[in-house]
Amino acid sequence: MQLYNTLGRKKQEFTPMDNKTAKIYTCGPTVYLYAHIGNWASFIFADLLVRSLKKIGGWKVKWVTNITDVGHLTEDDVGMGDTGEDKMSKTARKEGRSPEEVANFYIEDYLKDWKRLRLSEPDIRPKATKYMKEIIAFVDKLVHTNYAYETSDGVYFELDKFQSYGTLSGNKLENLQAGSRIKINEDKKSPHDFALWKKAIKQHAKALQTWDSPWGKGFPGWHIECSAMSEKIFGHQKNKPILDIHTGGEDHIFPHHECEIAQTGARHPETNDFCGNALSKFWMHRKFIMVDEEKMSKSKGNFYRVEDLTNEGYDPLDFRYLVLSVHYRTQMNFTWKALEGARVARLKIIDFWQRLNQFIPYQKDNMKNDFPRLQAEDFVEAINDDLNTPKALGILHDTMREANIMIEKQLLTLEQQKQLQAFIGLFNSIFDIFPDQPENIPVEIHKLAKERLLAKQNRDYEQADKLRNKILDLGWEVRDVKDGYELRKL
Numbered sequence: 001m002q003l004y005n006t007l008g009r010k011k012q013e014f015t016p017m018d019n020k021t022a023k024i025y026t027c028g029p030t031v032y033l034y035a036h037i038g039n040w041a042s043f044i045f046a047d048l049l050v051r052s053l054k055k056i057g058g059w060k061v062k063w064v065t066n067i068t069d070v071g072h073l074t075e076d077d078v079g080m081g082d083t084g085e086d087k088m089s090k091t092a093r094k095e096g097r098s099p100e101e102v103a104n105f106y107i108e109d110y111l112k113d114w115k116r117l118r119l120s121e122p123d124i125r126p127k128a129t130k131y132m133k134e135i136i137a138f139v140d141k142l143v144h145t146n147y148a149y150e151t152s153d154g155v156y157f158e159l160d161k162f163q164s165y166g167t168l169s170g171n172k173l174e175n176l177q178a179g180s181r182i183k184i185n186e187d188k189k190s191p192h193d194f195a196l197w198k199k200a201i202k203q204h205a206k207a208l209q210t211w212d213s214p215w216g217k218g219f220p221g222w223h224i225e226c227s228a229m230s231e232k233i234f235g236h237q238k239n240k241p242i243l244d245i246h247t248g249g250e251d252h253i254f255p256h257h258e259c260e261i262a263q264t265g266a267r268h269p270e271t272n273d274f275c276g277n278a279l280s281k282f283w284m285h286r287k288f289i290m291v292d293e294e295k296m297s298k299s300k301g302n303f304y305r306v307e308d309l310t311n312e313g314y315d316p317l318d319f320r321y322l323v324l325s326v327h328y329r330t331q332m333n334f335t336w337k338a339l340e341g342a343r344v345a346r347l348k349i350i351d352f353w354q355r356l357n358q359f360i361p362y363q364k365d366n367m368k369n370d371f372p373r374l375q376a377e378d379f380v381e382a383i384n385d386d387l388n389t390p391k392a393l394g395i396l397h398d399t400m401r402e403a404n405i406m407i408e409k410q411l412l413t414l415e416q417q418k419q420l421q422a423f424i425g426l427f428n429s430i431f432d433i434f435p436d437q438p439e440n441i442p443v444e445i446h447k448l449a450k451e452r453l454l455a456k457q458n459r460d461y462e463q464a465d466k467l468r469n470k471i472l473d474l475g476w477e478v479r480d481v482k483d484g485y486e487l488r489k490l
């Protein structure tokens with residue numbers, strides 16, 4: 001399988017480092033507000049990766065996606081995420097709830113949508129607040145090895161000490177310093193040094209979640225939890241990155257992932273020569289999504305949630321389909337029209353699946369035709385090529401078009417039907433877009449349809465009509481096809 005590695009910016013052959021299990025870490029949400037469709041597009045991408053590695057690559061996967069239930073300062077959009085007010089505390093105060101209540105509320109909503117979008121369950125969903133001991137020990141180690149220093153308001157990572165900073169994003173230190181918009185904190189050695197720990201003092205006096213540490217009461221910076229938790233969960237082996245693949249949204253590349261790399265790199269300096277990165281071998285990112293050709297922003301009110309889509313009558317799986325119909329490295333533009341297109345395309349596949357399963361093939365297998373061609377192989381090849389889902393979908397739709405003609409003309413054989421069913425099964429093991437309860441045809445209806453077919457074959461048309469009406473009364477329509485029947489729910 002070829003995957004595009006943001007680190008190095010090229011496609012590379014992927015094999016898990018231990019040849020068995022792919023270790024994957026995905027940056028999860030900060031639970032002080034609702035997850036929006038941009039976040040979900042990124043998680044759908046991570047789910048696609050996990051499923052493809054399992055179903056197509058044939059590897060095992062250990063997948064971790066965290067929940068940030070602490071901190072996150074408000075001004076991260078202009079700097080390294082370490083100025084401004086603690087967002088969890090801000091929301092808690094605004095909503096008159098404790099940070100734990102805020103976190104639990106948004107976690108519940110997040111997990112509900114996670115399920116509705118059919119995202120695979122990760123193996124572990126660590127919460128930052130449960131790893132405070134590891135986080136503090138990690139920071140302490142960096143202080144003791146002189147990669148970090150204490151100031152009056154916190155502990156900062158000294159970027160000058162980490163020469164390879166900027167490898168992932170291309171934001172080298174010298175470029176950052178020109179054009180800096182960051183407020184100067186007098187205590188910091190360089191304006192770009194980022195916070196590992198913030199002290200609960202002065203402007204942060206209102207922080208509601210604080211922990212005891214060697215630097216007094218405080219709370220962790222934004223980036224440290226991912227370095228600390230991935231190391232604790234996956235373990236560190238000498239001269240090897242901790243993870244096979246680290247994923248996130250394009251917006252995570254800088255500063256978040258760059259800072260994660262610096263932290264873990266500084267903790268294991270002996271690993272830094274090894275592909276320049278002690279944390280992860282591959283870095284993969286889902287490109288931003290736009291809404292009506294515009295960036296999502298609070299002021300434009302286009303931070304749609306899954307709830308907004310279902311309120312308009314869409315199935316969350318329509319959105320899942322839409323996201324997967326665009327390559328993850330292509331910018332996706334969300335519009336209601338595009339979502340409608342995805343709904344129609346998805347229904348076509350569901351219809352086809354039902355039609356295929358209900359079709360009774362012409363049993364005399366003496367027909368020669370070259371259908372189906374090697375769709376499954378082509379499909380696998382598309383996924384293997386950096387998860388090319390639009391191409392894979394194209395193969396599916398082409399196949400359906402041809403198969404529909406074959407069904408219409410009664411040319412599909414039992415063997416071909418089985419092959420197509422296996423192909424759709426493979427497709428759905430990755431895309432997972434069928435409804436929760438497929439419209440299974442009750443055994444009773446099938447029995448009546450078969451009786452009717454028999455009556456017709458015996459030229460007992462009166463009995464056949466009676467049975468047709470009985471089936472109609474039960475809410476199903478039976479349609480004649482050569483030597484068989486099709487059933488459709490009314």
Ligand SMILES: [Zn+2]
Nearest residue numbers: 027226256260
């Ligand atoms: Zn992270």
